[in-house]
Amino acid sequence: MRHIAGMTDAARPVLSADPAAMTSRARDVIRLNIAALEALEAGIDDSLARACEIILSRSGYLVVTGMGKSGHIGGKIAATLASTGTNAFFVHPAEMSHGDLGMLRKDVTLLAISNSGESRELRDPLIYCQREGIPVIGLTQRPQSFLGRNSAVCLTMPKVAEACPNGLAPTTSTLMTLALGDALAMVLMDRRGFTAEAFGLHHPGGKLGMSLQSVRDWMGDRPPAPATIPLSATFAEVVSAITEGRKGAVAVLDGDGALAGIVTDGDVRRAFSRDLAGLTAADVMTARPKVIGPDARMSDAIDLMTQNKIATLLVVEDQRPVAIIHIAELMQAGYVG
Numbered sequence: 001m002r003h004i005a006g007m008t009d010a011a012r013p014v015l016s017a018d019p020a021a022m023t024s025r026a027r028d029v030i031r032l033n034i035a036a037l038e039a040l041e042a043g044i045d046d047s048l049a050r051a052c053e054i055i056l057s058r059s060g061y062l063v064v065t066g067m068g069k070s071g072h073i074g075g076k077i078a079a080t081l082a083s084t085g086t087n088a089f090f091v092h093p094a095e096m097s098h099g100d101l102g103m104l105r106k107d108v109t110l111l112a113i114s115n116s117g118e119s120r121e122l123r124d125p126l127i128y129c130q131r132e133g134i135p136v137i138g139l140t141q142r143p144q145s146f147l148g149r150n151s152a153v154c155l156t157m158p159k160v161a162e163a164c165p166n167g168l169a170p171t172t173s174t175l176m177t178l179a180l181g182d183a184l185a186m187v188l189m190d191r192r193g194f195t196a197e198a199f200g201l202h203h204p205g206g207k208l209g210m211s212l213q214s215v216r217d218w219m220g221d222r223p224p225a226p227a228t229i230p231l232s233a234t235f236a237e238v239v240s241a242i243t244e245g246r247k248g249a250v251a252v253l254d255g256d257g258a259l260a261g262i263v264t265d266g267d268v269r270r271a272f273s274r275d276l277a278g279l280t281a282a283d284v285m286t287a288r289p290k291v292i293g294p295d296a297r298m299s300d301a302i303d304l305m306t307q308n309k310i311a312t313l314l315v316v317e318d319q320r321p322v323a324i325i326h327i328a329e330l331m332q333a334g335y336v337g
Contacts, residue, residue, distance in 0.1 A: 029163040029171070036172040037179055039158040044183070051137045051153040052187050055086065058135070060107030062088040065096065067121045069170040070113040070177065077111070077181030084185050085194035093121040101128050110136045113181075115157075115173045117145025126150045139177060155180055215301055215315055216294040219323050226314070226324040228253050231260055233281040235271065238263050249312040251321040252285045258319040261285030264312055291316040292325075301325055 015025055055062055062081060066074035074090050081088035088111075091100055101124070104110065110129050112122055117140035129136050130150055138151030141159050148154045157180060163171035227245025229237060229252055241250040242265065252261040263285045271284045291314045292301050305313050305327055315323040 066113030084189040097124040117142040117147035231282040235279040247324040262289040
């Protein structure tokens with residue numbers, strides 16, 4: 001349902017409960033959002049590049065602020081920036097007027113967000129930045145507003161209709177703000193050459209971040225030594241080593257201590273179809289097993305295990321096994337699931 005000029009709230013018809021009408025209205029909202037993003041993309045100019053260069057030239061944090069819905073979006077933008085290589089955090093503008101202006105050091109940059117550019121809570125931080133010589137990057141639809149006039153660079157969003165039928169609830173404007181914040185963060189990320197490994201360091205707790213960790217990170221400083229046996233070990237010694245090692249596998253070493261093969265639970269089960277008398281580790285092992293180095297990503301280890309349908313993977317350094325990865329451990333830790 002579109003806003004009808006001059007119609008009072010009391011006179012505005014209520015959207016029908018018919019599912020088709022509600023579906024149509026939802027599609028209208030999506031189309032308005034798409035049109036807003038297309039207008040935003042068409043209006044991108046070198047102001048974004050100038051904003052990036054200011055941020056990159058400053059040694060301090062990028063402080064993000066905004067009031068109301070702009071503040072909620074600003075919090076997400078700050079989090080995205082912080083996780084992709086730009087030191088950033090969000091500060092509520094009203095809190096700045098009650099002491100948190102002290103967070104705006106001489107070396108910071110302020111990213112201030114206001115659709116109208118006239119949020120009264122932003123006035124104190126903007127005046128403070130002007131007095132202290134702190135550059136402000138404004139994000140607004142109105143470059144001639146108080147925010148726009150007090151910004152070193154103004155990232156201007158196009159004036160488009162809100163999806164709200166009253167033209168009041170921020171909808172398309174907040175979507176554009178979020179998209180422009182993401183664009184800023186990604187350009188900065190590219191300019192810094194921020195790598196997947198660095199991303200993983202900032203995200204150790206999530207599944208994605210864990211997969212970007214190195215195998216060495218997973219092992220820790222002092223990984224438990226993997227169970228090992230010589231090529232000549234008897235079948236009974238093989239079974240005993242697997243049981244004691246609790247990894248479902250044992251590494252088989254040659255006379256020089258280098259990896260010669262691996263014996264897994266599956267190898268042991270298959271061996272029972274043979275005459276066990278006189279069997280050695282060399283007879284039941286899998287030669288040239290799949291291995292991985294400690295500096296590889298955990299995602300590579302997971303891919304290697306899933307693609308080859310193996311439950312255990314040896315970590316090898318200088319031809320010697322230093323750890324065993326078991327798929328059950330990865331599932332329990334949240335690496336896979």
